[in-house]
Amino acid sequence: xxxxxxxxxxxxxxxxxxxxxxxxxxxxxxxxxxxxxxxxxxxxxxxxxxxxxxxxxxxxxxxxxxxxxxxxxxxxxxxxxxxxxxxxxxxxxxxxxxxxxxxxxxxxxxxxxxxxxxxxxxxxxxxxxxxxxxxxxxxxxxxxxxxxxxxxxxxxxxxxxxxxxxxxxxxxxxxxxxxxxxxxxxxxxxxxxxxxxxxxxxxxxxxxxxxxxxxxxxxxxxxxxxxxxxxxxxxxxxxxxxxxxxxxxxxxxxxxxxxxxxxxxxxxxxxxxxxxxxxxxxxxxxxxxxxxxxxxxxxxxxxxxxxxxxxxxxxxxxxxxxxxxxxxxxxxxxxxxxxxxxxxxxxxxxxxxxxxxxxxxxxxxxxxxxxxxxxxxxxxxxxxxxxxxxxxxxxxxxxxxxxxxxxxxxxxxxxxxxxxxxxxxxxxxxxxx
Amino acid sequence: xxxxxxxxxxxxxxxxxxxxxxxxxxxxxxxxxxxxxxxxxxxxxxxxxxxxxxxxxxxxxxxxxxxxxxxxxxxxxxxxxxxxxxxxxxxxxxxxxxxxxxxxxxxxxxxxxxxxxxxxxxxxxxxxxxxxxxxxxxxxxxxxxxxxxxxxxxxxxxxxxxxxxxxxxxxxxxxxxxxxxxxxxxxxxxxxxxxxxxxxxxxxxxxxxxxxxxxxxxxxxxxxxxxxxxxxxxxxxxxxxxxxxxxxxxxxxxxxxxxxxxxxxxxxxxxxxxxxxxxxxxxxxxxxxxxxxxxxxxxxxxxxxxxxxxxxxxxxxxxxxxxxxxxxxxxxxxxxxxxxxxxxxxxxxxxxxxxxxxxxxxxxxxxxxxxxxxxxxxxxxxxxxxxxxxxxxxxxxxxxxxxxxxxxxxxxxxxxxxxxxxxxxxxxxxxxxxxxxxxxxxxxxxxxxxxxxxxxxxxxxxxxxxxxxxxxxxx
Numbered sequence: 001x002x003x004x005x006x007x008x009x010x011x012x013x014x015x016x017x018x019x020x021x022x023x024x025x026x027x028x029x030x031x032x033x034x035x036x037x038x039x040x041x042x043x044x045x046x047x048x049x050x051x052x053x054x055x056x057x058x059x060x061x062x063x064x065x066x067x068x069x070x071x072x073x074x075x076x077x078x079x080x081x082x083x084x085x086x087x088x089x090x091x092x093x094x095x096x097x098x099x100x101x102x103x104x105x106x107x108x109x110x111x112x113x114x115x116x117x118x119x120x121x122x123x124x125x126x127x128x129x130x131x132x133x134x135x136x137x138x139x140x141x142x143x144x145x146x147x148x149x150x151x152x153x154x155x156x157x158x159x160x161x162x163x164x165x166x167x168x169x170x171x172x173x174x175x176x177x178x179x180x181x182x183x184x185x186x187x188x189x190x191x192x193x194x195x196x197x198x199x200x201x202x203x204x205x206x207x208x209x210x211x212x213x214x215x216x217x218x219x220x221x222x223x224x225x226x227x228x229x230x231x232x233x234x235x236x237x238x239x240x241x242x243x244x245x246x247x248x249x250x251x252x253x254x255x256x257x258x259x260x261x262x263x264x265x266x267x268x269x270x271x272x273x274x275x276x277x278x279x280x281x282x283x284x285x286x287x288x289x290x291x292x293x294x295x296x297x298x299x300x301x302x303x304x305x306x307x308x309x310x311x312x313x314x315x316x317x318x319x320x321x322x323x324x325x326x327x328x329x330x331x332x333x334x335x336x337x338x339x340x341x342x343x344x345x346x347x348x349x350x351x352x353x354x355x356x357x358x359x360x361x362x363x364x365x366x367x368x369x370x371x372x373x374x375x376x377x378x379x380x381x382x383x384x385x386x387x388x389x390x391x392x393x394x395x396x397x398x399x400x401x402x403x404x405x406x407x408x409x410x411x412x413x414x415x416x417x418x419x420x421x422x423x424x425x426x427x428x429x430x431x432x433x
Numbered sequence: 434x435x436x437x438x439x440x441x442x443x444x445x446x447x448x449x450x451x452x453x454x455x456x457x458x459x460x461x462x463x464x465x466x467x468x469x470x471x472x473x474x475x476x477x478x479x480x481x482x483x484x485x486x487x488x489x490x491x492x493x494x495x496x497x498x499x500x501x502x503x504x505x506x507x508x509x510x511x512x513x514x515x516x517x518x519x520x521x522x523x524x525x526x527x528x529x530x531x532x533x534x535x536x537x538x539x540x541x542x543x544x545x546x547x548x549x550x551x552x553x554x555x556x557x558x559x560x561x562x563x564x565x566x567x568x569x570x571x572x573x574x575x576x577x578x579x580x581x582x583x584x585x586x587x588x589x590x591x592x593x594x595x596x597x598x599x600x601x602x603x604x605x606x607x608x609x610x611x612x613x614x615x616x617x618x619x620x621x622x623x624x625x626x627x628x629x630x631x632x633x634x635x636x637x638x639x640x641x642x643x644x645x646x647x648x649x650x651x652x653x654x655x656x657x658x659x660x661x662x663x664x665x666x667x668x669x670x671x672x673x674x675x676x677x678x679x680x681x682x683x684x685x686x687x688x689x690x691x692x693x694x695x696x697x698x699x700x701x702x703x704x705x706x707x708x709x710x711x712x713x714x715x716x717x718x719x720x721x722x723x724x725x726x727x728x729x730x731x732x733x734x735x736x737x738x739x740x741x742x743x744x745x746x747x748x749x750x751x752x753x754x755x756x757x758x759x760x761x762x763x764x765x766x767x768x769x770x771x772x773x774x775x776x777x778x779x780x781x782x783x784x785x786x787x788x789x790x791x792x793x794x795x796x797x798x799x800x801x802x803x804x805x806x807x808x809x810x811x812x813x814x815x816x817x818x819x820x821x822x823x824x825x826x827x828x829x830x831x832x833x834x835x836x837x838x839x840x841x842x843x844x845x846x847x848x849x850x851x852x853x854x855x856x857x858x859x860x861x862x863x864x865x866x867x868x869x870x871x872x873x874x875x876x877x878x879x880x881x882x883x884x885x886x887x888x889x890x891x892x893x894x895x896x897x898x899x900x901x902x903x904x905x906x907x908x
Contacts, residue, residue: 190525193525193526193527194522194525194527195527307472307473309473309476310472310473310476310502310525311525314525349525352522353523353525356522356523357519357523358496358519358520358522358523358524359522359523359524360523361523362496362500362523362524363523
């Protein structure tokens with residue numbers, strides 16, 4: 001037989017950009033998730049000038065999706081003006097969404113489905129839909145959809161409506177459907193169960209704000225944040241949730257947000273945010289032939305789930321060791337760790353479990369804990385507590401920050417960990433190229 | 434079939450009224466679980482634990498409590514607390530230390546006492562003070578459990594004596610806690626069978642054991658264990674056959690087993706076709722209409738099992754009848770009929786079926802408290818049901834190398850159509866003659882049989898589990 005040596009294809013990250021992350025109902029309020037997505041993809045294509053015809057596919061992601069156009073990826077592509085022949089689709093996987101879009105793109109490239117791909121995510125919590133109760137639809141539809149309906153039918157419909165039950169709009173669902181808990185309430189429980197003190201949470205939040213503020217000040221984020229113009233003509237340049245001037249004293253004065261005697265506050269939790277991020281991925285050989293310099297690649301990833309009624313956001317403590325062992329590595333081979341900060345309490349709980357032999361034995365089937373990781377060793381440029389958390393833009397933000405950091409610092413590996421609603425979680429191991 | 438006193442007792446006002454007038458306690462409605470087995474059956478509950486001293490089982494108990502989803506309240510020294518802390522931290526279930534300023538606000542769901550290391554009768558005082566001090570805070574439908582070593586495995590006479598004493602203690606305790614729906618049981622764990630304790634504890638501490646109280650359970654490692662225990666869907670991919678399952682307890686067993694993932698073969702007489710077929714379609718089971726007293730019954734079953742399923746994992750001998758008469762009035766036909774259905778058919782069927790039982794199989798035979806204690810007018814029934822006990826005890830050691838566990842369950846007064854036919858006065862007396870002051874439900878038997886059929890029950894074999902609410906008669 002004629003044997004050919006096939007070099008396996010490798011997907012590489014060329015780079016990425018994101019919009020500034022703004023607190024919900026701020027300057028980005030007029031921009032829908034599609035607008036934000038279009039802005040960030042335009043920014044990406046400006047920064048990495050590639051012939052548009054060379055793009056094969058785009059995977060977008062979103063969590064708060066508009067019900068009339070769920071495949072926002074395709075709409076973003078139209079708004080950017082990309083060739084219609086590029087296919088685009090949209091995935092949703094709670095807070096791990098855009099990491100998932102990126103790893104799906106990497107898989108597609110490595111399988112040979114595509115050579116050049118855009119992956120990312122956007123969310124505009126300011127534009128979350130407010131729905132009318134289904135009972136209104138159930139009552140009105142038979143009358144409205146029937147061409148034979150008479151004025152009397154409409155009149156009867158009007159009199160049958162109950163103002164309280166049928167006409168008051170429903171708030172967007174922010175509670176877990178299974179447990180009926182707000183995510184903060186679940187995190188509050190985790191803090192209590194793992195005995196994470198208010199002081200530890202505030203100290204972590206303080207660190208997040210300080211580091212993010214420093215990253216902005218020193219221009220560390222200028223590599224990744226693009227300016228965005230709002231319809232009002234204003235240009236937004238930087239994230240607006242970060243509080244560089246905060247102090248432990250200020251944080252410790254805040255009232256508990258989710259329980260009367262609780263420890264979670266607005267200061268040590270991530271807030272509702274608008275924003276978008278996008279990453280350009282290519283097959284390594286293709287990248288070199290097009291003259292691009294790759295900065296990072298994925299060694300492995302792991303998507304997992306746990307019992308939402310137990311510890312909703314503990315998943316990264318399972319995903320992170322799994323991803324590392326899939327990469328054929330050990331904890332000590334990892335140079336940087338970036339964990340999504342839904343709540344300071346959740347990050348600290350995850351770190352606690354990563355250091356528990358019992359947890360490792362019971363949940364991962366290994367004898368030894370992943371290892372001790374001090375809170376100050378992770379998230380070198382802050383995290384979601386300080387920067388905000390546009391659900392489907394966070395994963396890509398972490399990938400971009402870590403990829404840039406690998407390039408700048410000359411370090412070899414980075415580990416990402418993300419928790420999400422429904423007790424989903426994800427982790428990925430990135431390496432410098 | 435509804436128990437009026439339980440309905441009455443649901444009202445706190447009426448309960449207090451009864452209490453203040455010095456009337457006997459109304460029976461407490463038992464907490465039961467109709468859901469499939471769950472990962473954390475005691476989620477967010479508090480369990481108080483005590484022990485003579487730290488033992489080989491301390492870690493196992495700490496792990497069990499955390500995996501049940503409960504928080505431990507540790508009555509013990511710092512070494513013990515540290516063990517609970519180390520293990521609990523892996524589950525986000527850090528223990529509390531029992532000290533005066535840290536008294537639990539809420540009553541606790543269960544009390545576990547580890548007496549495996551008891552050495553002298555003087556140490557029984559420790560058991561006394563643990564239960565004496567904390568029993569008042571045990572919630573309604575709570576659980577008191579003592580874990581000990583079987584007396585025959587104890588190294589000397591003093592420890593064997595003490596260990597046996599505990600059984601008397603728990604039996605008496607079960608009579609005292611029954612009024613509020615709580616149960617008390619003792620689990621004897623043979624050395625080297627520690628790894629089989631957890632699944633038994635999961636069952637005993639859960640609401641599924643609501644009607645089991647005042648008895649010892651012996652966990653041994655005689656049965657070959659070839660499958661890890663499962664905390665959810667324990668009967669996935671299992672083929673189960675339940676005889677007499679068209680209605681009553683048998684139907685409850687079939688439903689519960691199907692709920693936990695088993696493919697159930699419903700066996701009943703052709704005259705029960707309608708109810709059996711309804712059940713079969715409800716639980717997607719397979720129907721087999723045959724009379725188990727027929728000489729060919731075993732062959733009919735064998736044919737179905739080997740043709741359609743290529744083996745059998747679970748066999749429940751549930752079919753049974755009563756034909757009550759005082760011995761002097763009893764005709765030989767009804768004597769014969771009862772013994773044939775209840776006992777001899779089991780032997781005949783097993784002769785054919787046992788060879789095709791898969792490794793790690795489970796068999797449960799329905800005995801009765803009548804078979805243990807005897808009952809007036811039931812010489813035939815008691816004989817057959819006592820025979821069942823002898824049968825499982827002997828069969829258990831024959832098949833242990835194949836990993837098959839064989840047990841009997843002995844229901845007491847269960848609210849079924851059969852007991853509904855008992856005259857009112859007799860029925861009322863029979864109902865109340867137990868620690869829990871009430872009859873059991875078919876589901877209580879079904880949950881127990883399902884547990885005994887699960888992979889995690891490999892520690893129990895050759896035993897008789899009474900499901901009688903602590904009947905005042907019987908062992």
